[in-house]
Amino acid sequence: MSTDDASAPATPAATATAGKATPLAPHYDPHAAALRYYPEWEASGVFRADPHAPGEPYCIVIPPPNVTGNLHMGHALNNTLQDVLIRYKRMDGYNVLWLPGTDHAGIATQWVVERQLRAQGIERREMGREKFLECVWQWKDQSGGNIVRQLRRLGVSCDWSRERFTMDEGLSKAVRENFVRLYEEGLIYRATRLINWDPVGLTALSDLEVETEEGVQGEIWSFAYTLTELAGAAEGETAQEIVVATTRPETMLGDTAIAVHPDDTRYAHLIGRTVRHPFVDREIPIIGDAILVDPAFGSGAVKVTPAHDFNDHEVGIRHNLPMISIFTPDGKVNANGGAYAGLDRFEARARVKADLEALGLFRGRQDHVMTLPKSQRSGAVVEPMISTQWFMRMKPLATPAVGAVEHGFTTFWPDQWKNTYFAWLKDVKEWCISRQLWWGHRIPAWHCGSCQHVTVGRTDPTECAKCGSTDLGQDEDVLDTWFSSALWPFSTLGWPEKTADLAKYYPTAVLLTGFDIIFFWVARMMFMGLHHMGQVPFKDVYIHGLVRDEHGDKMSKTKGNVVDPVQTIDRVGVDAFRMTLTALAGLGRDILWSEKQVEAWSKFQNKIWNAYRFLHMHVAEKPAPAVPGPYDRWILARLGTCVRNVRAALDGYRFDLATAEIYQFTWYELCDWYLEFSKPALYGPDDGAQGEAKRAARHTLWTVFHALSRLIHPIAPFFGEELWRNLPGHEAPDSGAGTVMLAAYPRGDDFPEDPVALAEIARVQDAIIAVRRIRSEKNLSPKIGLTAFNGGALTAAFASQAAALRDLANVVVATGERPAQAAVVVVAGEELWIDLAGVLDTSKERERLTREIERLDKSIQFLEARLGNEAFVAKAPPHLLDKSRAELAGEIDKRASLRGALAAV
RNA sequence: UGGCACGUAGCUCAGUGGAAGAGCACCGCCUUGACACGGCGGUGGUCGCCGGUUCAAUCCCGGCCGUGCCAACCA
Numbered sequence: 007m008s009t010d011d012a013s014a015p016a017t018p019a020a021t022a023t024a025g026k027a028t029p030l031a032p033h034y035d036p037h038a039a040a041l042r043y044y045p046e047w048e049a050s051g052v053f054r055a056d057p058h059a060p061g062e063p064y065c066i067v068i069p070p071p072n073v074t075g076n077l078h079m080g081h082a083l084n085n086t087l088q089d090v091l092i093r094y095k096r097m098d099g100y101n102v103l104w105l106p107g108t109d110h111a112g113i114a115t116q117w118v119v120e121r122q123l124r125a126q127g128i129e130r131r132e133m134g135r136e137k138f139l140e141c142v143w144q145w146k147d148q149s150g151g152n153i154v155r156q157l158r159r160l161g162v163s164c165d166w167s168r169e170r171f172t173m174d175e176g177l178s179k180a181v182r183e184n185f186v187r188l189y190e191e192g193l194i195y196r197a198t199r200l201i202n203w204d205p206v207g208l209t210a211l212s213d214l215e216v217e218t219e220e221g222v223q224g225e226i227w228s229f230a231y232t233l234t235e236l237a238g239a240a241e242g243e244t245a246q247e248i249v250v251a252t253t254r255p256e257t258m259l260g261d262t263a264i265a266v267h268p269d270d271t272r273y274a275h276l277i278g279r280t281v282r283h284p285f286v287d288r289e290i291p292i293i294g295d296a297i298l299v300d301p302a303f304g305s306g307a308v309k310v311t312p313a314h315d316f317n318d319h320e321v322g323i324r325h326n327l328p329m330i331s332i333f334t335p336d337g338k339v340n341a342n343g344g345a346y347a348g349l350d351r352f353e354a355r356a357r358v359k360a361d362l363e364a365l366g367l368f369r370g371r372q373d374h375v376m377t378l379p380k381s382q383r384s385g386a387v388v389e390p391m392i393s394t395q396w397f398m399r400m401k402p403l404a405t406p407a408v409g410a411v412e413h414g415f416t417t418f419w420p421d422q423w424k425n426t427y428f429a430w431l432k433d434v435k436e437w438c439i440s441r442q443l444w445w446g447h448r449i450p451a452w453h454c455g456s457c458q459h460v461t462v463g464r465t466d467p468t469e470c471a472k473c474g475s476t477d478l479g480q481d482e483d484v485l486d487t488w489f490s491s492a493l494w495p496f497s498t499l500g501w502p503e504k505t506a507d508l509a510k511y512y513p514t515a516v517l518l519t520g521f522d523i524i525f526f527w528v529a530r531m532m533f534m535g536l537h538h539m540g541q542v543p544f545k546d547v548y549i550h551g552l553v554r555d556e557h558g559d560k561m562s563k564t565k566g567n568v569v570d571p572v573q574t575i576d577r578v579g580v581d582a583f584r585m586t587l588t589a590l591a592g593l594g595r596d597i598l599w600s601e602k603q604v605e606a607w608s609k610f611q612n613k614i615w616n617a618y619r620f621l622h623m624h625v626a627e628k629p630a631p632a633v634p635g636p637y638d639r640w641i642l643a644r645l646g647t648c649v650r651n652v653r654a655a656l657d658g659y660r661f662d663l664a665t666a667e668i669y670q671f672t673w674y675e676l677c678d679w680y681l682e683f684s685k686p687a688l689y690g691p692d693d694g695a696q697g698e699a700k701r702a703a704r705h706t707l708w709t710v711f712h713a714l715s716r717l718i719h720p721i722a723p724f725f726g727e728e729l730w731r732n733l734p735g736h737e738a739p740d741s742g743a744g745t746v747m748l749a750a751y752p753r754g755d756d757f758p759e760d761p762v763a764l765a766e767i768a769r770v771q772d773a774i775i776a777v778r779r780i781r782s783e784k785n786l787s788p789k790i791g792l793t794a795f796n797g798g799a800l801t802a803a804f805a806s807q808a809a810a811l812r813d814l815a816n817v818v819v820a821t822g823e824r825p826a827q828a829a830v831v832v833v834a835g836e837e838l839w840i841d842l843a844g845v846l847d848t849s850k851e852r853e854r855l856t857r858e859i860e861r862l863d864k865s866i867q868f869l870e871a872r873l874g875n876e877a878f879v880a881k882a883p884p885h886l887l888d889k890s891r892a893e894l895a896g897e898i899d900k901r902a903s904l905r906g907a908l909a910a911v
Numbered sequence: 912u913g914g915c916a917c918g919u920a921g922c923u924c925a926g927u928g929g930a931a932g933a934g935c936a937c938c939g940c941c942u943u944g945a946c947a948c949g950g951c952g953g954u955g956g957u958c959g960c961c962g963g964u965u966c967a968a969u970c971c972c973g974g975c976c977g978u979g980c981c982a983a984c985c986a
Binding site: 032033218226250251252253254265298299300303304305307308309310315317318376377420422423425426429430433521522524552556558589590592594595596598600602603605606608609610611612613615616617618619620621622623662663666669670677678681685689775778779781782783785787788789813816864865868869872875876877878879880881882883886889890 | 914915916917922923924925929930933934935936939940941943944945946948949950951952953965966967979980981982983984985986
């Protein structure tokens with residue numbers, strides 16, 4: 007497959023850049039690079055994994071996007087970070103597999119197709135199951151390629167030859183195997199329970215698919231039940247009624263008890279008596295229940311509707327109450343509701359209230375802010391209903407999943423997310439896994455028409471396992487989408503077959519995902535992986551934040567602040583896009599997407615490109631090594647530090663720090679200093695000592711870019727490849743010809759530390775900065791050459807750096823007397839007298855020196871206080887003590903110099 | 912109500928038990944031979960508040976205030 011040509015912008019033809027291409031195009035063209043390199047990578051097989059190849063395995067399975075979805079910023083972030091890791095590890099010699107795929111997304115997808123059909127006036131139930139499924143498959147085939155094409159635009163290096171779909175043949179087999187095994191083990195069972203029901207979607211939901219809408223304006227409505235006359239009424243009893251309150255008056259049609267607290271003196275004597283239901287022919291007992299009832303709340307009496315409320319349901323079980331369902335699946339009152347039968351839930355509420363009022367039973371109302379349970383998909387108010395469904399027993403599965411994280415087999419990044427994971431698993435409810443949908447994995451259970459026995463099997467049965475009847479019908483329901491997702495880390499590798507992939511790549515290295523699906527997905531993969539594979543599915547779980555807009559608001563269509571990743575890539579190029587995402591991806595932080603940041607990273611890309619053009623101006627082929635000078639040694643040592651920091655950052659999932667590190671090194675050390683330092687040599691003569699310096703500079707420059715192109719490639723893949731391919735002498739056999747994807751990621755050891763060079767360069771930098779500062783303060787043009795005199799020590803120190811001082815600060819350092827008009831600075835403990843004859847403003851110079859001396863005064867005061875503190879001297883670590891003493895001495899010397907200068911001005 | 916985060920320069924965020932950092936923004940100066948998508952110099956912070964531990968706290972501990980998220984919720 008190729009990249010998404012249709013949505014790629016028209017760009018100038020890719021620059022022909024093979025071999026020595028000097029000069030380079032003035033700007034890097036990310037679109038041309040992407041169009042050229044992605045198909046080439048894919049065709050060449052570099053994305054493909056081989057379980058038989060050597061190398062320690064490093065595997066990531068993609069969080070599968072909805073097959074019919076479109077790429078949003080969350081996907082972009084998630085997949086960019088995965089690709090950064092995958093490319094880094096691949097270059098580092100691991101046997102890498104990044105396994106891509108998509109999810110059938112049961113409810114979501116069925117919902118979309120249903121809506122499309124409804125728009126054409128077709129109801130799915132009229133068209134029938136088979137035909138409807140054809141339509142869904144058609145929609146899947148038609149739109150299912152979008153997300154995968156869009157992922158390619160991101161530059162992801164997935165092994166597309168292993169692409170999976172949750173409803174493909176292999177995964178369906180895994181789903182069935184899982185169901186059958188757990189059924190045989192007694193971990194999956196069928197039962198009649200109170201479950202969450204979506205009266206619009208007409209399906210059961212798991213707890214997780216129910217979302218609560220907060221702050222809904224409602225009311226608490228109170229009414230009275232009249233006591234039934236009974237023999238044995240207490241002497242002198244006055245209470246003829248008992249008042250209850252509810253936010254849902256219509257549920258009183260299903261009331262089967264009134265509960266009071268057994269110790270409540272107001273009511274205790276009523277326990278055992280009954281009230282008369284005003285609308286249906288039923289006497290309702292008054293019961294005592296200390297768990298449900300808080301005597302201090304409201305009237306202290308609670309109506310109990312065991313068939314439509316989870317707390318009441320528990321009461322019903324405790325007291326063996328009748329459980330009367332009063333609703334039809336689509337949320338209307340059923341025959342148990344007597345005169346109200348046929349009314350919608352909300353109509354019934356109004357009617358019940360009116361009728362209670364008419365009977366004089368209304369006892370008051372008050373406003374009440376409440377939370378409403380709503381279906382994640384349909385948005386309908388969820389109705390607890392008693393229903394026969396399939397369930398998974400969670401306790402035996404959850405316990406090992408908790409243990410695995412407690413014992414460190416799996417680590418959460420950041421660590422605190424394990425609390426969320428534990429909290430859910432330790433109090434996990436049974437998982438309702440059946441859905442009354444058509445799109446999904448159909449439950450492999452057959453109901454016998456004659457003996458009602460349920461036959462579950464790996465192959466479709468032809469007769470009842472119990473009575474042998476052939477009157478069998480397959481269960482109508484499908485499985486929760488997350489049932490198949492839970493198997494993803496091993497089903498995609500071939501489970502239940504014992505494949506080479508499974509043996510090599512399970513457990514996977516890391517899972518990257520958002521916190522919103524820790525329950526839905528991460529926890530379930532954990533317990534399923536442990537159950538079937540005996541090992542955790544991933545060693546690390548990296549939880550990233552949400553991508554928000556620049557104000558920190560959630561992106562939403564209604565707010566109109568949604569950023570489209572594909573459009574952004576079209577505009578700025580995928581490399582800058584990815585650099586921005588990774589730079590913003592701090593651990594445990596949401597990402598505030600900002601156009602300013604994109605701009606900054608685009609500029610950075612341009613900055614590197616220009617430095618790269620500079621390389622090409624001076625280097626035409628791979629340079630031979632030469633003896634490095636101080637500048638060369640310095641930048642190579644700095645590069646080593648950069649490499650070590652980038653690696654440490656990536657190893658700790660600090661994508662932000664890795665990206666920033668490359669930025670800082672490239673801009674502030676390579677471009678601001680090294681390139682300038684190297685110019686005198688590069689523009690100088692070819693012979694003698696200067697010739698050697700020139701050759702060394704060429705080699706160093708090349709070496710730095712040789713490393714930089716590899717260093718940046720995981721983050722900015724096409725850019726890194728473009729730099730790599732166009733390195734002068736790229737085609738030379740020993741220069742790492744071919745794709746950067748297979749080049750070795752730079753190692754810190756390649757560029758050892760060099761304290762001598764570091765100190766030497768720091769000194770000349772100090773001098774340059776000091777002179778520039780004076781120049782800026784005195785408003786002296788850079789064109790005015792300055793002379794800085796000193797006692798001789800600095801002249802000697804800077805003997806070999808005269809060219810740098812001249813080019814970077816337009817200053818000559820010379821031995822001589824202090825001029826009458828001079829600005830004094832201290833470099834490396836030595837006074838440097840910058841000759842300002844004719845331009846020195848003495849009063850301003852006095853101000854400057856005074857300011858500087860004041861600063862030193864404070865510093866000295868601080869250090870003296872510290873060193874005068876006996877406790878500090880006694881308890882502080884020796885190195886700090888030495889450092890403080892040295893600093894104090896230095897500052898005092900410096901102050902003496904400046905005081906002398908001030909007196910002389 | 913409980914849990915988990917977060918609170919550092921105007922904005923977005925790094926950071927460490929030893930005298931506060933970056934990007935963007937802002938203010939000067941500069942068309943120097945990679946780059947004006949640039950260069951040089953600079954302004955800017957009681958590190959939310961109050962206590963405690965320590966020779967030393969922005970960092971560790973406790974409390975409070977504010978913000979966000981998650982989970983439970985009172986009929």
